[in-house]
Structures are given as structure tokens and as C-alpha cells.
Amino acid sequence: MIAGLAEESRFDFAGDVGGYGGQEDADPSKVGALVWGTRYDRCSLGSTNRRSEGSRWLDSALGGSLCRTSTPTGKPVCLFKTLYTNACFHECRYCSNASNCKSRSRTFTYSPQELAKITMDLYRGNYTRGLFLSSGMGKNEDATMEDMIETVRLLRERYHFRGYVHLKILPGSSKDHIIQAMELADRVSVNLEAASRSHMDELCPTKDYERDILARQRYIRDLSQKVNLPGGQTTQLVVGATVESDNEVFKRALYEYDVMRLRRVYYSVFRPLKGTAFEGRGRQPSWRGRRLYQVDWLYRVYNLDEAEVENAFDENGFLPNQDPKVTIAREVLDLPVDPNTASFEELIRVPGIGPKSARRITTSRRKVKIGKKSELRALGVRTDRAEPFLMINGWRSTTLDRWLS
Numbered sequence: 001m002i003a004g005l006a007e008e009s010r011f012d013f014a015g016d017v018g019g020y021g022g023q024e025d026a027d028p029s030k031v032g033a034l035v036w037g038t039r040y041d042r043c044s045l046g047s048t049n050r051r052s053e054g055s056r057w058l059d060s061a062l063g064g065s066l067c068r069t070s071t072p073t074g075k076p077v078c079l080f081k082t083l084y085t086n087a088c089f090h091e092c093r094y095c096s097n098a099s100n101c102k103s104r105s106r107t108f109t110y111s112p113q114e115l116a117k118i119t120m121d122l123y124r125g126n127y128t129r130g131l132f133l134s135s136g137m138g139k140n141e142d143a144t145m146e147d148m149i150e151t152v153r154l155l156r157e158r159y160h161f162r163g164y165v166h167l168k169i170l171p172g173s174s175k176d177h178i179i180q181a182m183e184l185a186d187r188v189s190v191n192l193e194a195a196s197r198s199h200m201d202e203l204c205p206t207k208d209y210e211r212d213i214l215a216r217q218r219y220i221r222d223l224s225q226k227v228n229l230p231g232g233q234t235t236q237l238v239v240g241a242t243v244e245s246d247n248e249v250f251k252r253a254l255y256e257y258d259v260m261r262l263r264r265v266y267y268s269v270f271r272p273l274k275g276t277a278f279e280g281r282g283r284q285p286s287w288r289g290r291r292l293y294q295v296d297w298l299y300r301v302y303n304l305d306e307a308e309v310e311n312a313f314d315e316n317g318f319l320p321n322q323d324p325k326v327t328i329a330r331e332v333l334d335l336p337v338d339p340n341t342a343s344f345e346e347l348i349r350v351p352g353i354g355p356k357s358a359r360r361i362t363t364s365r366r367k368v369k370i371g372k373k374s375e376l377r378a379l380g381v382r383t384d385r386a387e388p389f390l391m392i393n394g395w396r397s398t399t400l401d402r403w404l405s
């Protein structure tokens with residue numbers, strides 16, 4: 001299996017793809033619809049407007065939008081992000097692919113051969129370095145999962161594709177399919193969508209939160225001990241489609257990190273879509289997702305503990321639209337922090353100081369004492385944000401401006 005190769009070698013060009021003959025006959029409306037169908041699937045830093053010079057069908061199908069993300073080693077890559085099919089038997093009340101959506105558009109489905117060839121065309125043309133493959137359930141999850149796996153198998157075995165593959169595991173997938181998917185992909189994910197069983201019941205009456213989703217995440221976690229999955233397992237939550245608080249979402253994310261050992265949790269803020277059962281519900285502001293990513297980051301990267309991060313939420317469990325690190329610092333930093341004596345853990349709690357700049361401060365001060373704002377700036381500190389929380393040589397923020405230059 002290819003997952004055993006070193007990360008770098010997996011991004012080499014495939015070289016001879018043996019008999020592959022180009023895709024000028026691909027159907028742009030099908031590719032366009034299935035690419036568009038992934039617009040709420042989060043895996044990424046955003047999208048890019050890179051044009052596929054010389055391939056009109058690609059420009060027409062993709063609308064110049066490919067997905068940027070990073071590999072497990074942090075290397076940025078551009079992915080071809082698509083659904084396998086936009087047909088689905090589930091009844092998720094926020095989704096325009098749901099079988100009960102009144103304005104459901106025409107359904108499309110690739111064949112494994114077709115999708116593998118399109119992916120190779122993009123890869124060989126150097127437009128993308130990998131595939132993000134999600135899907136509706138089609139008529140049943142087993143048949144659709146089988147086809148998605150077959151697509152990746154063709155890529156890996158027939159075309160010797162060494163690009164990155166993020167493969168969605170459909171809710172309710174069999175253990176056998178999960179093993180096969182993990183052997184072929186770099187990263188897998190099951191979309192959690194809701195923060196709890198009761199919210200899932202409201203979002204989608206046809207999915208069983210425990211059996212279809214959590215049990216599948218547990219399989220993946222346990223199988224990860226035996227199968228090499230370099231990108232690990234991730235998930236995604238829809239935020240604000242029901243009345244769950246940000247704190248409920250955050251607590252679910254902690255469970256996913258600590259118990260399910262997920263690599264990342266992604267948040268997608270709810271947008272009502274025409275024809276869906278939730279079309280009358282309020283659109284959530286994009287800053288809600290941004291604030292959730294910030295508390296997630298404080299927990300996951302800064303290693304702040306749960307009780308500390310809880311300070312960022314208001315009495316109703318929601319995050320106000322302000323930097324949670326500042327809110328937490330106001331609660332936990334009783335005294336201003338002296339960059340010449342503070343520990344690494346104290347430094348990273350100061351807004352404007354991240355792990356990198358905290359490390360530079362602790363290294364630099366061994367040689368020479370920090371005495372000026374400009375010296376902190378040179379070490380990567382955002383002094384405009386850090387200043388109210390700092391004290392240098394006995395000077396605090398009210399007079400710091402005068403003293404430091």
C-alpha cells in the first residue's frame with residue numbers, strides 16, 4: 001500500500017500513467033455540479049482561482065475554483081474537491097442534496113473510471129496535487145462507498161497516483177469498507193455534523209448519531225493502530241443550524257480530540273438553502289466559525305486546558321465576536337507578564353505572543369535582557385496587542401509607550 005511511502009515521495013509526479021488518454025470528453029455540467037456540491041465541506045485553507053490553461057472543459061467545470069489545503073507535514077497543496085454523487089437518500093434538513101429537498105437539482109454520478117481519469121488529468125497537468133472525495137449516499141451507502149474506494153484504487157494501482165487523497169467515510173459504512181479506505185487514502189473523515197445526538201435528531205431524522213457516525217469514528221481510531229494513515233482522521237460540524245451553543249460545539253470537539261484522537265475538527269457555519277426544511281432559519285455570521293477555530297487553536301496548539309478556554313464563553317455558552325485569547329488573558333493574567341522572567345507557558349497566554357515568538361523570547365533573553373518594544377517586535381511579538389499585558393523593568397502598559405520605543 002502506498003501509505004507506507006515517505007511523505008515527499010507521495011507528491012512526486014506519477015510519471016508514466018500507462019494508457020491514460022486525456023479527458024476532453026468529460027461533461028463540464030456534471031463535474032461543475034459535483035464540485036459545487038462540496039462547497040460546505042471543509043478541509044482547507046480556502047480556494048484558489050488558478051486557471052487550467054489549455055483545458056476549456058476544466059475551466060468551465062471548475063469555475064476556476066480548486067481547494068487549497070496542507071498535508072500532514074504542513075506542505076500546502078491544491079486539491080480537486082468533488083462529490084462522487086449528489087444523489088442521497090438521507091433527509092438532512094439543511095442540505096440541498098437531501099431526498100426531501102423541494103428544490104433538489106438534477107442528480108449526477110461519476111463512474112470510478114471517469115473520476116479517476118479526471119483526477120489524473122488535473123494531476124498530470126499540475127493543476128492539483130491530490131483529491132478530496134466526498135459524496136451523497138446515492139441509493140445506499142455500501143454501493144457508493146464501494147465506488148469511491150474503487151476510484152481511489154484505480155488511481156493508486158492502475159495510474160500509480162502518488163498524490164494526496166482525503167476520502168470521506170459515509171455514515172453507516174461497513175468495517176470492511178473502512179479498512180479498504182484507510183489503506184488507500186492519506187486522510188479519512190466521517191462528518192459529525194451535530195454536537196450531540198439530540199441536535200442530530202433535529203438536523204437529520206434518518207441518521208443514527210451513535211451507530212452511523214460515532215461507532216465509525218471508533219473503528220477508524222482503533223484501526224489506526226494497525227493501518228498507516230498519515231493524515232489521520234478528521235471531522236466537520238455544521239454550526240448554528242440548531243440551537244446548540246458554541247460551548248456545546250467546543251465540548252464535542254474536545255471529545256473528538258481526546259477520546260476519538262482526531263487530527264482536526266472543522267466548523268462550517270450554517271447557511272439556509274432554498275427548498276430545504278431549514279430554509280427559514282437564520283444565516284449564521286462567518287465570525288462564529290472564526291471564533292470557534294480560535295478556541296480550538298488555543299486548546300490544540302497552545303495547550304490551554306479546558307477550564308481556561310471556558311473563560312472565553314459568555315454566560316449562555318456563546319463566544320462573543322472578540323478575540324478569545326484577549327478575553328481569556330483578562331481573566332487568567334492577574335499581573336502583567338515580564339518577558340524577561342516569565343515562563344514559556346506564561347508568555348503564550350499573552351495576546352500577540354505565539355509559541356514561536358515565546359520560544360524566541362526565552363532564547364534571546366539568555367544572552368541579553370529585553371528592554372525595548374522594538375526588540376519584542378523583532379522577535380515576532382505583536383506589541384500593539386501584547387502591550388496591555390506586559391511589564392518590563394517595572395514599567396506597565398500605561399507608561400510603557402513612553403519608555404519603550
Ligand code: SF4
Nearest residue numbers: 088090092095098136
Ligand atoms: S447525508 Fe445529509 S448532508 Fe450528506 S448529502 Fe445526504 S442529505 Fe446531504
